[in-house]
Amino acid sequence: MAQHSNLPCNGDGVCMVCQTKPPEAEILCCNTCVSPWHATCLSIPLETLAGAVEWDCPDCSSASADHEIPLATTAESSSSNLLIASIRAIESDQSLTDQEKAKRRQNFMSGGGLGSSPLEENVSNNETTINGDDNSFVNLLDGRINCSICMQLPERPITTPCGHNFCLKCFQKWVGLGKRSCANCRSEIPPNMVTNPRINSVLAVTIRMAKVSTKAPGVGEKRLYHFVHNQNRPEKAYTTERAKKAGKANACSGKIFVTVPPDYFGPILAENDPDRNQGVLVGETWEDRMECRQWGAHLPHIAGIAGQADYGSQSVALSGGYVDDEDHGEWFLYTGSGGRDLSGNKRINKTQSSDQKFVKFNEALRISCKKGYPVRVVRSHKEKRSFYAPETGVRYDGVYRIEKCWRKIGVHGFKVCRYLFVRCDNVPAPWTSDEHGDRPRSLPAIEELKKATDVTERKESPSWDYDEEKSCWMWKKPPPESRQRVNDGGVYEKTNTKRRTQAMTVRERLLKEFNCLICKKVMSFPLTTPCAHNFCKACLEGAFTGQAFIKERTCNGRRNLRAQKTIMKCPSCSIDISDFLQNPQVNRELMGVIESLQHESKKESENNDPSEEETNDGGGAEKKLKLVSEDESSVTILAS
DNA sequence: ATCGCCGAGACT
DNA sequence: AGTCTCGGCGAT
Numbered sequence: 277m278a279q280h281s282n283l284p285c286n287g288d289g290v291c292m293v294c295q296t297k298p299p300e301a302e303i304l305c306c307n308t309c310v311s312p313w314h315a316t317c318l319s320i321p322l323e324t325l326a327g328a329v330e331w332d333c334p335d336c337s338s339a340s341a342d343h344e345i346p347l348a349t350t351a352e353s354s355s356s357n358l359l360i361a362s363i364r365a366i367e368s369d370q371s372l373t374d375q376e377k378a379k380r381r382q383n384f385m386s387g388g389g390l391g392s393s394p395l396e397e398n399v400s401n402n403e404t405t406i407n408g409d410d411n412s413f414v415n416l417l418d419g420r421i422n423c424s425i426c427m428q429l430p431e432r433p434i435t436t437p438c439g440h441n442f443c444l445k446c447f448q449k450w451v452g453l454g455k456r457s458c459a460n461c462r463s464e465i466p467p468n469m470v471t472n473p474r475i476n477s478v479l480a481v482t483i484r485m486a487k488v489s490t491k492a493p494g495v496g497e498k499r500l501y502h503f504v505h506n507q508n509r510p511e512k513a514y515t516t517e518r519a520k521k522a523g524k525a526n527a528c529s530g531k532i533f534v535t536v537p538p539d540y541f542g543p544i545l546a547e548n549d550p551d552r553n554q555g556v557l558v559g560e561t562w563e564d565r566m567e568c569r570q571w572g573a574h575l576p577h578i579a580g581i582a583g584q585a586d587y588g589s590q591s592v593a594l595s596g597g598y599v600d601d602e603d604h605g606e607w608f609l610y611t612g613s614g615g616r617d618l619s620g621n622k623r624i625n626k627t628q629s630s631d632q633k634f635v636k637f638n639e640a641l642r643i644s645c646k647k648g649y650p651v652r653v654v655r656s657h658k659e660k661r662s663f664y665a666p667e668t669g670v671r672y673d674g675v676y677r678i679e680k681c682w683r684k685i686g687v688h689g690f691k692v693c694r695y696l697f698v699r700c701d702n703v704p705a706p707w708t709s710d711e712h713g714d715r716p717r718s719l720p721a722i723e724e725l726k727k728a729t730d731v732t733e734r735k736e737s738p739s740w741d742y743d744e745e746k747s748c749w750m751w752k753k754p755p756p757e758s759r760q761r762v763n764d765g766g767v768y769e770k771t772n773t774k775r776r777t778q779a780m781t782v783r784e785r786l787l788k789e790f791n792c793l794i795c796k797k798v799m800s801f802p803l804t805t806p807c808a809h810n811f812c813k814a815c816l817e818g819a820f821t822g823q824a825f826i827k828e829r830t831c832n833g834r835r836n837l838r839a840q841k842t843i844m845k846c847p848s849c850s851i852d853i854s855d856f857l858q859n860p861q862v863n864r865e866l867m868g869v870i871e872s873l874q875h876e877s878k879k880e881s882e883n884n885d886p887s888e889e890e891t892n893d894g895g896g897a898e899k900k901l902k903l904v905s906e907d908e909s910s911v912t913i914l915a916s
Numbered sequence: 917a918t919c920g921c922c923g924a925g926a927c928t
Numbered sequence: 929a930g931t932c933t934c935g936g937c938g939a940t
Contacts, residue, residue, distance in 0.1 A: 580934040
């Protein structure tokens with residue numbers, strides 16, 4: 277921990293430790309990230325550096341497997357070298373436990389091929405080989421929204437109440453030095469932000485989108501990122517005013533953090549986890565089904581099966597709802613859905629009252645069985661009869677394959693659909709001490725199969741299977757293509773949205789991300805709260821007009837009680853932001869970007885054919901519509 | 917432990 | 929638009 281007092285020189289060449297501009301002779305240049313360091317301020321004895329031809333800075337040498345640090349990696353490093361290097365780095369990292377090493381290795385082994393290594397991803401993110409017109413977006417962001425410490429586009433951006441942006445890593449290093457003032461303007465950093473900085477996800481998604489749009493199309497495989505357009509949703513699930521008061525009853529789902537479409541099969545990889553860049557790890561536990569949903573492991577918040585009858589099932593939950601279930605960890609017997617009387621206001625019912633059939637979700641599971649798709653499995657603490665269920669919450673246990681399905685008479689006397697799930701994940705199960713993931717195993721003897729009817733077994737070779745050569749589970753056939761509609765920039769729009777947006781330009785999409793959570797329009801004078809929610813200055817202040825920061829209290833109109841601070845809850849997450857509201861500072865960098873985007877949009881719409889229609893309700897598009905109608909009216913005038 | 921609200925979300 | 933769903937809460 278003490279080693280974290282190491283900081284490089286900033287963009288102006290000023291050492292961030294001693295705050296002076298060191299002479300040439302005292303500057304060390306990192307071999308890996310080529311960032312300059314002030315040698316005399318390093319906590320490493322200078323003698324050990326003397327004569328060193330190749331020197332790696334503390335960031336690159338001690339944390340070479342740590343993908344969080346934005347490194348300006350040298351362009352000549354080939355991806356395969358990086359891959360080997362990163363695997364070696366994981367293996368040799370003394371600070372990691374075996375379990376952590378396994379988790380890191382998951383990124384290389386999760387069947388998506390080796391190209392999805394986060395390290396490689398990071399490199400490509402930092403490539404600035406920009407050509408073509410579209411790259412002006414990244415340039416636009418690049419020039420403006422930079423981390424005030426490393427002067428790069430922030431990785432995992434956070435925004436201080438004084439309106440300055442940082443990489444999470446840089447910020448943590450900064451406060452780790454005991455600094456309690458903004459590295460940019462010296463304003464005080466609130467204590468809760470020091471201990472618990474929140475990612476400004478609007479910035480994160482925006483930067484990501486800009487980067488994705490920059491990637492040259494047609495070169496190699498086009499990688500699609502599915503951004504669910506849900507930035508207006510809360511970090512934490514809730515819905516109605518009542519739900520906020522009474523707890524999470526009827527909670528709506530909160531924001532979806534991962535970039536996989538709802539019909540995505542298999543493990544959720546680091547590349548689909550823009551906030552953390554680690555993917556959904558085996559053993560990851562969430563508080564409840566709502567939170568589990570937010571990480572994409574299992575989307576339905578009540579139903580146990582996710583899937584489509586004509587397509588397949590992506591995930592199941594073991595929650596103890598069916599007494600017929602039988603859990604043996606690496607394999608289990610699952611019961612289909614339906615056949616229970618859900619009349620009245622019950623959503624679930626313990627006892628069967630009719631036969632189950634292979635329709636709907638049950639059919640979806642049968643398709644996954646026939647095709648040999650990997651099915652994600654989550655276990656809930658509500659499954660009391662299972663030895664393998666977590667103590668609390670909902671846990672992701674990896675992918676399983678459905679080897680067989682059939683029908684039998686359930687314990688309540690009605691027919692139920694049954695499925696044999698067998699684990700086939702490259703990462704060991706949370707309950708094992710195995711170092712390696714699953715190996716193909718012979719099927720268990722199932723007593724009830726003797727009396728089973730409608731038995732279905734897989735005829736074709738499975739889509740997800742074990743590769744002896746690579747010794748890992750992987751897609752042997754291409755995974756089923758997502759049927760979700762994705763527009764040209766990879767933004768996944770919900771299929772049931774009433775109005776489908778026309779092809780939006782990247783600029784317009786970016787503008788839409790900058791919507792105020794109150795007025796839903798593009799922010800003017802944007803503020804970022806310490807809880808990382810973004811509003812127009814006027815909107816946020818307007819929400820608390822007439823409220824004094826200090827409440828005078830009286831008792832029965834006679835005796836004065838001690839004055840009390842007014843609680844002012846963030847309109848998005850209900851955290852008290854009264855301190856922030858005393859002196860909220862506009863995020864000037866963000867405002868600059870928004871204004872430039874709006875300016876560009878305006879220019880573009882003036883140049884474009886006005887007959888093109890837009891249905892987007894962002895501020896930029898609004899202006900455009902206005903311009904369009906003006907043009908049309910002028911045309912009418914000319915015609916008449 | 918059980919029961920009754922609440923009115924989400926996806927499939928059909 | 930109707931139907932179905934291995935939730936979550938507070939009250940009992």
